[in-house]
Amino acid sequence: MQRDLMPLIQHDLLRKVVLLSGPRQVGKTTLSQQLMADRPGSQYLNYDVAAHRAVITAQSWRQSAPLLVFDEIHKMPRWKSWLKGVCDGRPPEQQVLVTGSARLETFRQAGDSLAGRTLRWRLLPLSVREWCGQQHAQPAQALTHLLSRGGFPEPALAETDEQAQRWRAGYFEGLVREDVLEFSRLQDIRAMRLFAEMLRSRVGSPLSLASLARDLQVSPSTLARYLDILEALFIVFVVRPWHHNIARATLQSPKVYFYDNGLVRGDEGLRFENLVACHLLKQVQWQQDSRGSASGLHxxxxxDGAEVDFVLSEGESLTHLIECKLSDAKPHRALARFADAWPEAQAVQLLRECQVEADLGRIQLRAAADWLAHLQA
Known part of the structure; x- marks a missing residue:
């Protein structure tokens, strides 16, 4: 399966070193192999593999390789300075792709040694748009499939639901046991595992770390650190309240969603909201990575408790107000209220099951499958 980012990355490799990050098993290695297939003689080196690590450390890869792919080198001490040397010393025609399953900017190596030398892309799970394009499915079919299987390629493409479930069980356990330990050197992995499990049933609700901390008998600051780690490893992402004052926004309760829709514990409404959140995040990050835009998801x-599920922003302006409903075609009261407060924003009520699309005042009732399929990412 060819991902939509592939031609964009191909173009950027002609100009800069490309940093590609994203969740584990989201398709980074497959995309790298597809890029290498178009460039005979290319070389893939994974820092986790001892033999590859020796070649990386000695810089003894084939100098004639048209494309070098370095995977997981963020685990190497002073990797940014090392990569700067590779960037500056490579042959002019040699392309370099760096991939990693953690957010490369979160690692503690300091300095701006890569400034001006790299371009960033983030690869996220499959969207309705991608599934329709690759599988020649209709948007409604794609939405139903992704709600059931999630957007990670292996379970999405699995022959049976049982195969997808077996993948997911091993995936989540491996993330918590291996990646979290390697990234953070946590001593109390049991508390982290319990925290991650608790988040699975709290998707879409404002998160009280103080309350969870009491349940787990740890401090709120410890849970805040755990949440940062889960974010950095692309297990969850945080949606914070919209506010012009960013500092105030970070003090209010965040909402948490999972990159893997299959990890959500709850009814179809929660899974639907999580899937929409993943699509909106993917759209926002595509705008950031492709255009350098100041897009945001909040x-x-x-x-007084009035809430709209999501808002999209550009700089200090809101562009979209989005409410998720399974089938309720009655305009959401809070959505109507905020649509009047931000008349420049497009107010959309996304319906999982939509009999007919309509415009009711400023609120647009839209079939979620079709609307998501027309996003750019």
Whole structure:
């Protein structure tokens, strides 16, 4: 399966070193192999493999390789300075792709040694748009499939639901046991595992770390660190309240969603909201990576409890107000309220099951499958 980012990465490799990050098993290695197939003689080196690590450390790879792919080198001490030397010393025609299953900017090596030398892309799970394009499916079929299987390639393409479930069980356990330990050197992995499990049933709700901390008998600051680690490893992502004052926004309760829709514990409404969140995040990050835009994903909640699931922003302006419903075609009261407060924003009520699309005042009732299929990412 060819991902939509592939031609964009091909183009950027002609100009800069490309940093490609994303969740484990989301398809980075497959995409790298497809890029290498178009460039005979290319070389793939994974820092986790001892033999490859020796070649990386000695810089003894084939100098004639038209494309070098370095995987997981963020685990190497002073990797940014090392990569700067590779960038500056490579032959002019040699292309370099760096991939990693953790957010490369989160690692503690300091300095801006790569400034001006790299371009960033983030590869996320399959979207309705990608599934339709690759599998020649209709948007409604794609949405149903991704709600059931999630957007990671292996379970999405599995022959049976049982195969997909077996993959997911091993995937989640491996993330918590191996990646979290390697990334953070945590002593109490049991508390981290329990925290991650608890988040699975709290998708889409404002998160009280103080309450969870009491249940787990740890400090709120410890849970905040755990959440940062889960974010950095592409296990969950955080959606914070919209506010012009960013500092105030970070003090309010965040909402947490999973990159793997199959990890959500809850009814179809929660799984649907999580899937929409993944699509909106993918759209926002595509705009950031492809255009350098100041796009953002947030939600709105007032002190009196009025809430809209998601808002999209560009700089200090809101562009979209989005509410998710399974089938309720009655305009959401809070959505109507905020649509009046931000008349420049497009107010959309996404329906999992939509009999007919309509415009009711400023609110657009839209079939979620078709609307998501027309996103750019």
């Amino acid at each position: 939600y709105i909640r007032t002190k």
